[in-house]
Amino acid sequence: MRGADLVANALKAEGVEFVAGVTGGSTMALYDAIHSAGIRILVCRNERGAADIADGYARMSGKPGVVLVEQGPGAINALSGIANSYPDSVPVILLMGGVPQRFVGRTAYQENDLMDLFRTVTKWEMTVPLVERIPEAMRRAFSIVSAPRPRPVAIEIPANISSANCEDATLTYEPLRQKHFRFRAPGADIERAADLLAKSQRPMVLAGAGAIWSDATAELVALAERLGIPVATSLAGKGSFPENHPLALGLGALSRARYNTKQAAYCADQSDVVLTIGAGFRQQGTRGFSPLPAGKKIIQVDVDPSEFNKSYMVDLALLGDAKLVLQDLLAALGPKPRNNFWGGVEALKKEIAGLRKATREGWMADLTSDAVPINPHRVIWELMHALDPAKSLMLHDSGSPRGLICYHWESPAPKTFMAFGNQSCMGWSIGAAIGAKLGAPDKQVVALVGDGSFGMTGMEINTAVRNNIKVAYVVLNNGGFDLTRVQASKAFNKPPDFPWMQLSGDIAKVAEGLGAHTETVKEPGAIKGALQRAFAAKEPAVVEIYTMVGAPEATRI
Incomplete structure (x- = not known):
């Protein structure tokens, strides 16, 4: 069995449906093994395109997309695609061919320090040093892209490693026993969040991509309807809350996004407590990190603690999975519907509907x-x-x-x-x-x-x-x-x-x-x-x- 077969067996065991890439000398054995394992291969016109294909698949399916590229220029062509996936938290596994180990450090043909090149746009990277380490590298890759905040990982497999024979029967790949990792926010923090919301006058929700990755739409709708409060989304979170819902504000932010609806701007201006769900405060979502209006309290829900207090000070950080945090928050708030926020839910719905209508009418001449x-x-x-x-x-x-x-x-x-x-x-x-x-x-x-x-x-x-x-x-x-x-x-x-x-x-x-x-x-x-x-x-x-x-x-x- 070749090292390449160990890679293909791992991909097959983890349920990978296809691999996108452009073949070359250092990946010949890998492509041969993947094809022999019955995994579909998409031969692309450019490695950048292969990375984008894997990205789109991962965003849509929630499963890791896999890219396989040649050493040197092939890997470098994929760099911008991987860089695109990194800040958007997309699970992509980049497999790269590498210069034979005996040539490393001699300015070999297409030799580059790929680990250094990809370190700033991947969550983890590894050059496989021995054929026996391939199952470990593949297991770690799939585990890391299954983490609460997925991001790309990169594995460089030198040509001599993928073509090397290995007869060690103990290297049979066993797929991950747990494909998703979720965790709850501390109960005391949930109670504090529920109390802040209950005591507010005009609370609103801002949902981001984290709500989509967590599959938290049902909980978002339940919270909005129980409390009678509006929900805006970031661009990356668009669709996480149904935009045809009477409490939907469409695109919005704190305090303005580049593409901000009238109704979202109105609620952002008037709100006193904002609950953000998996939404980072990015430059395009804040009009260049504009100062927040005074007097707003922010409750931020995220799986990544590095997001807290980064661009704005938050009043309460809830570290946990969006879906689970919302479930716990709903339980803490109790089953009784509220109708006293924003002067009553019907008045709020009427205001939102009026602003939607005004927006559409304002654009009809162009549309x-x-x-x-x-x-x-x-x-x-x-x-x-x-x-x-x-x-x-x-x-x-x-x-x-x-x-x-x-x-x-x-x-x-x-x-x-x-x-x-x-x-x-x-x-x-x-x-x-x-x-x-x-x-x-x-x-x-x-x-x-x-x-x-x-x-x-x-x-x-x-x-x-x-x-x-x-x-x-x-x-x-x-x-x-x-x-x-x-x-x-x-x-x-x-x-x-x-x-x-x-x-x-x-x-x-x-x-x-x-x-x-x-x-x-x-x-x-x-x-x-x-x-x-x-x-x-x-x-x-x-x-x-x-x-x-x-x-x-x-x-x-």
Whole structure:
């Protein structure tokens, strides 16, 4: 048995469904063993795309995504994808080939210190020194990505280790006996939190990605309905609380997020106690770490103690799993419904409904615009009517597509919208959509992409075609990096005329050459039919829509 077979046996035992990557000399034995073990292999166009595919699968399924890349440049290509997963707490296992050990330190071909390169974007990393250590390395990798705050891990397997023979029968891999680790907050802290909420006048909840990873939606809804209090979500937490619920505020933060709804801003301003559930206070979620209004008390629930008191002082930190903490908090509050917060729940619902209506009415001219080139808000309007949000998954890419879709799209449940954020690597959604479809094959998976992001990773559409993974991409083509143009206009007080912000190319022709079903749209009246044909196509689809430059940002509240 080779070292590579030990790796493949571990992957098989842990239920890994596929491995994404690009093969090379140092990983030949690994790919051969994985294929022989009956595990699906997705050969990608670029290692960055492979990392994004694993990321999207992990976010959708909750299971670790696995990437296998070549030594040196192959691993380095994957770095930005892994860096994207790290701050978003995504469980990805990166397996890397390595230079044969006898060559290390001699400036060998494609030799790099991969452990140093990946140390800041992984939770744990290891170079396997002996073939006998492979089962241990794989066991630790799966254990660490199953921890309460999952993050990527990296294992470098030198070529001589993966190809080495090992006949030790004791090295049979045994899968983890416990796949998830959860823990409760101390009872005394739960009682204090219940007391703070009970004595407040206008409490609200801010739910983040931690609520989704913990599967805490039912508890969030129960708390909101029992107390009659509103719930906002961060971008990463979008869908953790049903956005069609009368107490849903949509996107919000403390005190403002970049894409903040009117109703969330109103409640953030008026609230006196804010219960945050798995929501970090990031730069884009706080308008650059703006000071909080005086007099607010914060109760922060998180599984990672390093999140407490990082950007803002908290009044009470609850260290524990979001779902379990909410269950205990509901028990401490008692079964009797409350209706005395915010002047009564019906008055609160009416206020929220009024602000929602005002927001939609304020955008209707853009959402229904007949302008040519097409107003991108009109594209969102057509998508909202072409898809059933409960049966679909919407992804966004970096830049203006994110603001357009996250602001208008209504997510009725977790994992109907997939957001990413802190690194915001352009092109993420193209690979992530492929992985998400593998994690939820019954969903209609659609990614909204800009022409700039398409240029970064668009070749992975061929990976979807070759593997018959039916996803759809709606590409907004405004001939450049539009968000950068808007920012430059603000910075220099004049419309930018810099040629380095301009792009060109026929994206539909590129996608057609990669084997996708394609549509080109230049008139708003043609959007509906193009989307219908793309969603009904038997192969992956790309809808290229030519949109205006400098469309209004979905950030005004």
